[in-house]
Amino acid sequence: xxxxxxxxxxxxxxxxxxxxxxxxxxxxxxxxxxxxxxxxxxxxxxxxxxxxxxxxxxxxxxxxxxxxxxxxxxxxxxxxxxxxxxxxxxx
Numbered sequence: 001x002x003x004x005x006x007x008x009x010x011x012x013x014x015x016x017x018x019x020x021x022x023x024x025x026x027x028x029x030x031x032x033x034x035x036x037x038x039x040x041x042x043x044x045x046x047x048x049x050x051x052x053x054x055x056x057x058x059x060x061x062x063x064x065x066x067x068x069x070x071x072x073x074x075x076x077x078x079x080x081x082x083x084x085x086x087x088x089x090x091x
Contacts, residue, residue, distance in 0.1 A: 024059040
């Protein structure tokens with residue numbers, strides 16, 4: 001029988017996280033560009049990722065992350081997590 005010392009160590013560099021981001025910024029943009037929620041979200045995230053300039057100013061940013069037990073992830077995320085942990089390329 002294999003002892004615990006003989007077993008390959010599991011790559012624990014990966015975990016599942018709940019992430020919550022609250023951004024507040026002001027943006028100068030053409031009125032007709034902001035039509036749909038998806039288009040608006042994409043536009044806002046693009047603008048925020050480029051950083052402050054004369055068309056955008058950051059007002060507030062709050063980021064919260066919390067590691068979750070693997071069992072709270074969806075089955076698809078758990079399968080991906082297992083693949084990452086078992087990947088020989090990542091060890």
